[in-house]
Amino acid sequence: MFFHIVLERNMQLHPRHFGRDLREKLVSKLMKDVEGTCSGRHGFIVAITGIESVGKGLIRDGTGFVTFPVKYQCVVFRPFKGEILEAVVTMVNKMGFFAEAGPVQIFVSNHLIPDDMEFQSGDVPNYTTSDGSVKIQKESEVRLKIIGTRVDATEIFCIGTIKDDFLGVISDPGTNA
Amino acid sequence: MSIESFNRLVKLAARAFYDDITTKGDNQPKSGRSDNRGIAVVILDALTRRQWVREEDLAKDLKLHTKQLRRTLRFFEEEKLITRDHRKEGAKGAKVYNSAVAATVDGLQNGKEGDDKIKMHTHSYCCLDYAQIYDVVRYRLHRMKKKLRDELDNKNTVQEYICPNCAKRYTALDALRLVSTEDEYFHCESCNGELVAESDKLASQGSTDGDDNDRRRRREKLEDMLHRVEAQLKPLMDQLARVKDLPAPEFGSLQAWEVRANAVARGANGDNANDSKSGQGLGFGGTPMPFVGETKVEVAFSGLEEKGDIKSEVSVTPMKVLPPWMIKEGMNLTKEQRGEVKQESNMEGPSAAAGSSDDKKSIGFEDVKNIQDEYIKAYYEALFKRQKEQEEATKMLPETSTTDGVYNTFTERQVGMKSKREEEDEGEDVEWEEAPPAGNTTTGNLKVDLNVQADASEDDNDEEDDIDWEEG
Numbered sequence: 001m002f003f004h005i006v007l008e009r010n011m012q013l014h015p016r017h018f019g020r021d022l023r024e025k026l027v028s029k030l031m032k033d034v035e036g037t038c039s040g041r042h043g044f045i046v047a048i049t050g051i052e053s054v055g056k057g058l059i060r061d062g063t064g065f066v067t068f069p070v071k072y073q074c075v076v077f078r079p080f081k082g083e084i085l086e087a088v089v090t091m092v093n094k095m096g097f098f099a100e101a102g103p104v105q106i107f108v109s110n111h112l113i114p115d116d117m118e119f120q121s122g123d124v125p126n127y128t129t130s131d132g133s134v135k136i137q138k139e140s141e142v143r144l145k146i147i148g149t150r151v152d153a154t155e156i157f158c159i160g161t162i163k164d165d166f167l168g169v170i171s172d173p174g175t176n177a
Numbered sequence: 178m179s180i181e182s183f184n185r186l187v188k189l190a191a192r193a194f195y196d197d198i199t200t201k202g203d204n205q206p207k208s209g210r211s212d213n214r215g216i217a218v219v220i221l222d223a224l225t226r227r228q229w230v231r232e233e234d235l236a237k238d239l240k241l242h243t244k245q246l247r248r249t250l251r252f253f254e255e256e257k258l259i260t261r262d263h264r265k266e267g268a269k270g271a272k273v274y275n276s277a278v279a280a281t282v283d284g285l286q287n288g289k290e291g292d293d294k295i296k297m298h299t300h301s302y303c304c305l306d307y308a309q310i311y312d313v314v315r316y317r318l319h320r321m322k323k324k325l326r327d328e329l330d331n332k333n334t335v336q337e338y339i340c341p342n343c344a345k346r347y348t349a350l351d352a353l354r355l356v357s358t359e360d361e362y363f364h365c366e367s368c369n370g371e372l373v374a375e376s377d378k379l380a381s382q383g384s385t386d387g388d389d390n391d392r393r394r395r396r397e398k399l400e401d402m403l404h405r406v407e408a409q410l411k412p413l414m415d416q417l418a419r420v421k422d423l424p425a426p427e428f429g430s431l432q433a434w435e436v437r438a439n440a441v442a443r444g445a446n447g448d449n450a451n452d453s454k455s456g457q458g459l460g461f462g463g464t465p466m467p468f469v470g471e472t473k474v475e476v477a478f479s480g481l482e483e484k485g486d487i488k489s490e491v492s493v494t495p496m497k498v499l500p501p502w503m504i505k506e507g508m509n510l511t512k513e514q515r516g517e518v519k520q521e522s523n524m525e526g527p528s529a530a531a532g533s534s535d536d537k538k539s540i541g542f543e544d545v546k547n548i549q550d551e552y553i554k555a556y557y558e559a560l561f562k563r564q565k566e567q568e569e570a571t572k573m574l575p576e577t578s579t580t581d582g583v584y585n586t587f588t589e590r591q592v593g594m595k596s597k598r599e600e601e602d603e604g605e606d607v608e609w610e611e612a613p614p615a616g617n618t619t620t621g622n623l624k625v626d627l628n629v630q631a632d633a634s635e636d637d638n639d640e641e642d643d644i645d646w647e648e649g
Contacts, residue, residue: 093361107352
């Protein structure tokens, strides 16, 4: 799920950036630092949408670096148990397959794949129904449900299922390209 | 009136879930003597027959060691079945409690006066929390079924993997770390062995290859288990359904309960021997109240007003399920209201001591009361007027009309009289019904409830037999 929230961060800025465009430098550094990172608490920081406030800078003894407390608005993405996501398959193996929904990695184990889909090894490993009408392979897009998350301080990993109504392949790699 | 059903629920739940609870740690060997399974059921049963009870007394009644009882009670507290209260108290506090007990449980009045020498001790009290028990049991059943169902269609289960070499276990959540570059299997982090998926715990059998046969067998086993759960817990679920719309008996906190129980006792039994003492204990103002017994008589006197009271009571109850003692206090208030100065101090006592919520309630009550009082007044006046007219008519008629006419009017008047007497009776009826339920009934529409209860209790007995059969 996406959230638009306000976060705060202490930015250290090198003295060489002090000048007319200190503020721009600060913002661009902030973007470079936080976008794409993940915190267990808030999820993945997708994008910074604005700066709320920049506090008073504090000069560090010895180095000349200045620390600014910056409050910024950002879009975060946090997967939840029970959430339905669309994801792209990245790897298929005997144990199941891995998929990505944006920054989140999701693993679907083979017992959470419908029983009528069989693993086919070979050049392009895939899961296929007996009549061959549905095929899950690398680059397939699937709709899945998250049934478990492991949230660490700096990473989030999910396991999902496609063994439910309306879940499964939504487009084949061929048609999508 | 719902207490019977709830007690039955507690008993069923106790037998279903707490049958084999033992308070001993698992490390101790279970010899025949120390095996105390089933005690939990006994304690819960005992609690259904009580309201708030001091744990020492309960231990004495059950011939249990207090330590053992405490351990079980603590377990129940964690299970959210009971509420407990601990407080430091001397002889006075004990007495307040004792008189409250005496008010609710008639048989327990004996020999409590000997406790006078108690110094300040911490006493623990416990009481069933019926509303919460209902929720707990429902939640428990829900979780049991959900777990089985999920297992049945492999939903929402996190696959586990095990390393055959070093027996290290992983879950699907570790998958990212386990995937290897050279082949398509998961590999153990420590010994690089190939991991195998573990079949489900609930129905794990020898082979782990997970072929079709195995899967089918597991499915059958789970289905069987689900069916057995449904069948064996049916009485409990039926009871849950029965209890669903009944208001849960609510005893409130220990303090409030004591105050109310004492107040009720005073209202019902007239002057209780303990009353004046308990009054001092809680700062009631220490007024002895010898007049309360009389109230009944005086109230029955004014049949019409009484009728109004009942109406107001009925109209209040649907808004919120009032604990019976609240209503009782309200009733006292309204009955003793205007014109009876000697009761004034009496009614202030309980309502002031029973806390702010009671006060609010009685205010809301008063509003309804006022409207009804006006209606009653008007009705009274009309009735009175009519009677006067009739009297005049009877006086006049003998002179002017035939005997037939006299007869007619006379009977008419009789009817009026009669109806009034009926109302008086009704008032008395209500008094009678009010008096006995010492604390744990909801008063709403008393008569109807009584009937229902009779039926229900019959049912209960029958089913109790059923269950005994199943267990035996």
